[in-house]
Amino acid sequence: MIAPLLAAGAAVGTVGWGAYDPRSPLFGPVLAHGPREQRLLYLTFDDGPRPSATEPILETLESARIPAAFFLVGAAVRRHPPTARRVAAAGHEIGNHTRTHRKLHRLGPRGIRAEMVGGHQDLMEVTGEIPRTFRAPHGYRNPFVGRLARRLRYSTVAWTFGVWDSDRPPAEEIRRRVRARLQPGAIILLHDGDGRDPDGSDPRGDRSATAAALPGIIADARDAGYEFQPLTDLLP
Numbered sequence: 729m730i731a732p733l734l735a736a737g738a739a740v741g742t743v744g745w746g747a748y749d750p751r752s753p754l755f756g757p758v759l760a761h762g763p764r765e766q767r768l769l770y771l772t773f774d775d776g777p778r779p780s781a782t783e784p785i786l787e788t789l790e791s792a793r794i795p796a797a798f799f800l801v802g803a804a805v806r807r808h809p810p811t812a813r814r815v816a817a818a819g820h821e822i823g824n825h826t827r828t829h830r831k832l833h834r835l836g837p838r839g840i841r842a843e844m845v846g847g848h849q850d851l852m853e854v855t856g857e858i859p860r861t862f863r864a865p866h867g868y869r870n871p872f873v874g875r876l877a878r879r880l881r882y883s884t885v886a887w888t889f890g891v892w893d894s895d896r897p898p899a900e901e902i903r904r905r906v907r908a909r910l911q912p913g914a915i916i917l918l919h920d921g922d923g924r925d926p927d928g929s930d931p932r933g934d935r936s937a938t939a940a941a942l943p944g945i946i947a948d949a950r951d952a953g954y955e956f957q958p959l960t961d962l963l964p
């Protein structure tokens with residue numbers, strides 16, 4: 729009787745790993761890294777739009793001529809339509825990051841559908857673009873998430889590293905953390921909004937320190953011989 733018990737334990741462990749590891753391929757393919765042999769980087773911003781951070785980030789990206797991907801929360805898109813449209817109009821990739829940023833791994837099919845299809849509609853109706861990429865809040869997924877992502881024809885995107893900028897360290901600290909972790913092919917996770925505050929009413933959701941860190945992050949990366957490329961280069 730010991731063997732079946734061990735097997736059951738292993739199965740539970742595997743599903744747990746799939747749910748919590750943003751890079752796990754268990755619930756469908758996930759993009760977490762670009763080519764490791766070239767000094768290329770891919771910038772991604774989650775949880776926006778939130779004008780206090782998104783707008784200065786767009787200005788920095790424009791003056792540095794750098795593409796990025798923004799994984800937008802539907803509720804924030806509906807609250808800040810001009811900023812959402814500006815992100816799209818600048819040519820950055822617009823990805824679905826659900827409607828209200830609920831953790832999907834504990835939801836059933838109906839809840840997951842409301843979050844993923846709801847976010848898809850919010851983005852489409854406000855920006856006029858059909859999102860092609862999806863990033864689960866915190867990277868948490870389950871089999872329903874994988875199935876629906878396939879049906880919506882999404883490429884599911886994770887990240888190579890984040891720097892906990894959501895904890896609101898000072899801009900210099902955010903910059904230092906990114907510099908310390910730069911590596912060829914990295915998909916970098918930063919935040920221009922707050923997933924716990926999709927309506928944008930809580931001042932703790934302000935990510936202007938991330939926006940203030942961005943020019944230094946770009947300068948450090950370029951000094952180290954890196955180039956920023958569009959995430960869409962990595963899509964199938």
Ligand SMILES: [Zn+2]
Pocket residue numbers: 774775825829864865866923
């Ligand atoms: Zn998020």
